[in-house]
Amino acid sequence: MGNSLQEQLLKAGLVNVQKVKQTRTDKRKQVKQSGGQPTPEEQAARAAADRERAAKIERDRELNRQRQEEAARRAAENEIRQLIHTHRVVRxxxxxAYNFTDGSTLKRLYVNAEQHASLVAGRLAIVRQDTFYELVSAEIAERIQARNAALVLVFNRATDSNAADDPYAAYQVPDDLMW
Incomplete structure (x- = not known):
């Protein structure tokens, strides 16, 4: 198998040694005369190989970029999860019962009176962690909201611009009013 075609023909007796040598010298002369330039077929094959190599490099680059984005997304999710877990308020x-909405569903979270007042005042917020709901402080809620606003479900902040435009600003909401 390792024998070249010339050696196989020589062993079979179809050609003689002189003919093999003559063919080799003719081939060398032909390459030397063409200045070492490859034939058009060889050029086309090299160009196709170069295109394939460039396409593979581009695919690999895109795949690496996607992997890096996925790793960064997972790291951000883990960072948010760790932030919620370490700063949650015990309930x-x-x-x-404090009622709130998560998307289009109504949810209920049981809190004590102090936590209820803090939720209403905006000192506490309700955030979603996987399938659970946790209470966190307003500072932590702002940090979570900066990373992923969809996780902060209830965060009552007093806004000065709404207070100036609100025609009912002079009316106080009763403390015992719950929905």
């Missing part, structure tokens, strides 16, 4: 013995 033990919650007896007041």
């Amino acid at each position: 033990d013995k919650g007896d007041l």
